[in-house]
Amino acid sequence: MPVPELSPRWRKVARDLWIHRARTVIVVLAIAIGIVGAGSVLATWAIVRDVVDRGYVASTPASGTITVDAVTPALLAVLRADPALGSVAAGRTVAARARGAGGWIGVRLFAREDLADGRIGRLRLEAGEWPVADDAIVIERSSLDLAPAGVGESLFVAVGEGAPVPLRVSGVARDVGLAPGWMEHVVYAFVTPAALARLGAGGHLDEIRFVTRDPALARDSIRRVASGLVAAIASSGGRVRDVDVPVPGKHIHADQMNSLLYTQAGFGILALILSALLALNLVEAMLAGQVREIAVMKAVGARPAQVAAMYLGVAGIMGVMASAIAIPASAAIGKAYAGFTAGMLNFDASTASVPVWVIVVQLAVGAVLPMLAAAVPVWRGSRLSVSAALRDFGVSARPEGTGWLTRLGGVSRPVLLSVRNAFRRRGRMARTLLTLAMGGAVFLGALNLKAGIRSAMDRTFDAMAYDLTLGIAPGVPVDSLEAALARVPGVRGAEAWSAASGVLVGAEGTWGSSLGLTGVPVGTRLVAIQPTSGRWLADGASREMVVSARQAEDEPALALGNTVTLRIGEVTSEWTIVGIAAGVLGSAWVSREALAAVTGDPGATRAAVDFAEDDVAAQATTRERVHAALSATPTQWGLTPLVGGLRVTSSRVADTRASIEDHLLMVAEFLSVMGWLMLVVGGLALASTMSLAVLERTREIGVLRAIGARHGAIHLVVQGEGLAVAVASWALAIPLSAPMGIVLGNAFGRIFFKTPVAIAPQWSGVAVWLGVVVVVSLLACAWPAVRATRVSARTALAYE
């Protein structure tokens, strides 16, 4: 490929790249893999940060929400006149259920005065149009997959005992303030207050969401504003049930997502470093092959700097080519992974693109990294002594540090030779070994993490010895509910629980976070939570509480041993934190009796049901029967509801688990992909190292041939050396995967479980990895071995 304008030396550079195109392609690929690994994480991070920061602020999330008995126009007028508030909106949240092919699924209906009003917690419409008709429903984007009906179809929604009412799915909207629907396994949907009325749930609203006029207020200041509002509501005759003030301006999961991305960035950078090590190996190999030519160039007057510039240029050109491949690939992967990650926060990253600076960084790293990797060998190569190079070409260096190996007894000669050879070029071999070992460690680490996630999920869900939870409104007497459920065929056991929401009251009487409470019999047979600190509820009569680690972290007042003041309904009471439980689910557990004593016993509003059968179809039937039983004439089941008809929703524990687990496992999957990429880099490193070893030992192989070694024996020497490295890397990967697992388990566990995920070594994975590295080694050494067998005794000895 003549390029007329180039000077001879750059023409040599270009032609060498072309002539050794297989090697060029390998180096370019290796660097590209590293850049893809790091670049895709960088792109993901940039997109997610951007989307979350901007998307969340742009939605104008509510500064706080106050729940009252009923929002009246007069009350709204009072609040809208409050100078501290920027805007005020009324809404209501109603638990409902929708009929699907496989039974009922829980639905959370969000009604708003005006769904199109974007001043507080703006909904972004992704399909359909505002306004929403009274016989229509808009599904939240993150629960679209769960919803039994798509856009244009009818969703049969029922509230309580009411008959299912068809609502036309008129659109899809995204509410970035909600945790994703798949995470909670609930279909979120938006309706008008009139639609609630059609469902028989009444058309009134009971939530007041507000945004403070000053957007920069701290949480405590907002809480004081909220306390003022509570007083104002009380003086105008309203009754406040709940107050919730979240951390302002920050998405609830932003911190967690950042730490997840930082962990992944660590792996991206690791991949980059490994690919740089491979580039280093290959540049060394290249220079080793160029020793004679370098000497000749210097003999005809090339200065060391000129020689160095040529080979750094080679590295730079390969780096730029690698960037050209890697940048589109990492952008595509980054976009896809950002979409997934943003989806975990219920953000939409589909229209986001990779920022220019991410591309610039990748290009710079791509060009500079190989040059950095090449710097030391190029420096050494450019300073080669001309006379020595011309004299010694083709002869191997003196063996280093192999004395102890020669003393090994009882090993066959080709094997001994292999092992000894493997340690000859210690730096190069060490890098190859490290690359393969790191790939193995990441792979095993990801595998261990997967197992850790499963066992953490097990720990969470094993504590739940029930299959189905029921939400029942209004409350029913505990005994009759339990009796009614016990009579349903297919139910092995059932407990009536109660649920309430309490608001933490601060020292100066300010209202703090709101806390979901689940009242269970202290001697429950369906919950077996072992708190990570403290203990489980002991006394049914005393006001003890076991909180989740998630709640304890969000609210410092919920520390073990603390006594907190809770306002439940109208009543204020003191509760003592006796235990903190780890797990993915966040609810505080209290004694059913103690809760009833505070709330005046409105009856059981929750129930846990344990199915007799494990079979999915049988469980579905039982679930239908449970619903049928509770919606039948109450007297038929010996049930006396306190008020009116029952509204029953149910959700399967297994569904909840599956939807959470699947998403968590995907993160581990991303890491195993990194492990595979590192394996590819490691394989390439091994191939290049072995090719170089064969080149360096041409003479030695010639000697072997001269003393009668056959093809098989030569193959055995080369393949044996590769295997020695591969097996050593495997052995090294096992201990390396331990700290990897601890780091991963910590980061990951704290994000999703609020407690480290315990990592257990997966021995089956260790065995699989051994097989993988052996195969990789055999493949990587195949070509070097063939090359070695082509060395004839004559040509080898004719050197010099």
Add this chain to the structure above:
Amino acid sequence: MPLISLDHVARTFDTPAGPFTALRDVSLDIERGEFVTVIGQSGSGKSTLLGLLAGIDHPTSGTVHVAGTAVHTLSERAMSAWRGTAVGIVFQFFQLLPTLTALENVMLPMDFCGTFAARERRQRARQLLERVGVADQAHKLPHTLSGGQQQRVAIARALANEPPVLLADEPTGNLDSRTSAEVLALFDGLVREGQTLVMATHAPAARAYASRVVSLADGVVIGDEVHARA
């Protein structure tokens, strides 16, 4: 001052078996226009001597002056720059860069040393190839050329920067006798045009062309005779 002057030069190598002296107390003056052959058995120190003249090696003691430069005082870096213009080297194994054409190989020293205007280099390389008789091979890669042709290209390359001194280490060592004679005749012609040439060889035939024969044995000069040239 002679073009080349060695004064009490010694070169000792460190070997695993202890220090080994390859050149011992060599003093030698060579004038402009001389055709010197250095003869001696293999291992007698011929290549070591040429290496000192070429600035690819430093003497352990003594001084080396070539074309007015005290070569023994130059740093490694200064040596490469100096070497490019002061000496042209011809090797036994030709040592052409395999991925460059004959023409490009000849252009290379000019490229590295920045001699001649960039536009003139191609023209000059072509003239040199004509001078050594392989102009028709200008655009071929070295491995497609015969040994004799490769050595001619290598000689053209050695002449590229018009060095005052041409050094050749066993230039005919890898050639058959007929081709060897042709290469020696080429050298002879160059010397007749005024080129100074120092050639190491153990081929007796080479003596015929030389104006002076320096004999080495075990690193010591054991003979230095001036010949009448044919």
